[in-house]
Amino acid sequence: MMQQYKGAPFEELIPHVFVVVDVAYSGESGASKTETTKMLMQYLAFLGGRAGTEGRTVEQQVLKSNPVLEAFGNAKTEVGKYKLGNPKSLHYLNQSKCYELADISDAREYLAIRRAMDIVGISQKDQEAIFRVVATILHIGNIDFTKVKEVDSSVPKDEKAKFHLKTTVELLMCDVDALEDALCKRVMITPEEVIRRSLDPQSAVVSRDGLAKTIYSQLFDWLVDKINNSIGQDPKSKSLIGVLDIYGFESFKSNREQEEYTKDVDNQDVLDLIEKKPGGIIALLDEACMFPKSTHETFANKLYQTFKNHKRFIKPKLSRTDFTIAHYAGEVLYQSDQFLDKNKDYVVPEHQDLLSASKCSFVSGLFPPLPEETSKSSKFSSIGSHFKGVLEAIRIICASYPTRRAFFEFLNGFGLLSREVMESNNCDEKTGCQKILQNIGLKGYQEFLRAGQMAELDARRSQVLSNAAKVIQWRIRTHQARKHYLALKKQTIYVQSRWRARLACKLYEHLRREAAAVKIQKNVRRYEARKAYKDLHMAALTLQTSLRAIAARKKFRFRKQTKASIIIQMEGAYGQKRT
Structure with missing residues (x-):
């Protein structure tokens, strides 16, 4: 089989790991894949380099593009020109404890970046505008807010905040009231009216950070497009060489959201755990980001409750916010304390309108007007919904063949x-x-x-097959369901008939027992009534006999007494006569 796949075209044989190995080199994280890629780019740029344009060759442009992009990952700026002061006083540069590195000179790095920007084709005017935008972002980060008398309202906190607000206005070339309203207020459009709602200090800080992220994101996208256009392919060329550098599996000391998107997982259950809709980690993260009062603790608790029985999800015993995912290459511990912040990507029309109206052509060019349907309301979209590591890698690979x-x-x-x-x-x-x-x-x-067209064809073919499979499944399920229904109906009728027969027997027995009980009750009542009557009759006879005896004795005594009195009277009369 290995001989069969050796040198075979990528699409000719059925999918197998051998065909991938034949056209790719792989290695664990740290195996110098990226450094090898840089060497390949340097060599290819040298081979295909056209004549230098203004002293700049393709090789130089390719090699200098990386330092420019890497530099803007740390936002190097001109400190004095834009009233920035000490970097330690800037909020966005003060989020870690690393201010200085040994043997690293920011001044030399800055000059190297300016030279690299010259080489990749960024004009001096654009460079000045770029650093103006970066300085603007740093000033925005120092605008703090405080409450006012009105409920849930906020204004710049103090003179320092007002200074940074004013400086931001100068750099953006926009209206100060418009900037303050964009930070402290939000417009809600209903079918009946337009409602302008004030933000509390906490929400204003979120709005401030959202504005800064939006500006920096557009700036970085502009840099990428500028570099791509500068070193891009000749439009007339019919050939393309692509060098693809795919990440290896890594588990850092601190794994947060951006690493999660780029985990090279190949197990379906892990993919479902992370990306499944609804119910996956990213879906739950997007859901949490849409609620203003969500915190990383509530998000972590939601994960614990949802995946408590998932074999790939592990809850640490001594943490309330961390969680572990059992990837194919090992277990990775994630800290959720920055998931929500890094996943939020709000498109706020007020920010868009403010930046589009800037008198600085560079800034306004970064923010063309939004389509009408987009500008009607603020819509939430997450970073996670835009970038899924595995799917993004597959899309890049497909685009290269x-x-x-x-x-x-x-x-x-x-x-x-x-x-x-x-x-x-x-x-x-x-x-x-x-x-x-x-x-x-x-x-x-x-x-x-x-x-890309084959991928679309495969997708459409899969859709047709999927629809056909759904019809077949529907027919089979209908047949199975009907068969099950008929069997269930037959069994139900049988059970019902047995139960009805049993109930009829019980009813007959009940009626029979009830009739017997009535008959027994009748006889008992008759017996008791007859007995009571006899007792009453005997009592009446006894009473009558007693009363008649008393009357007879009374009459007898009366007669006896009468007779005695007569005798006495007769004897008395007789005695009188003798005397």
């Missing part, structure tokens, strides 16, 4: 993109390929495709 397909391979692979080709039985290969390209709006010549 032209694609060639034979007609029959192309027709067999992408014929399903054209209904006409699929329905035709006698369509020749070349005509079929042309119909496919015409149908999807791409232009192909012979069997070649420009870089």
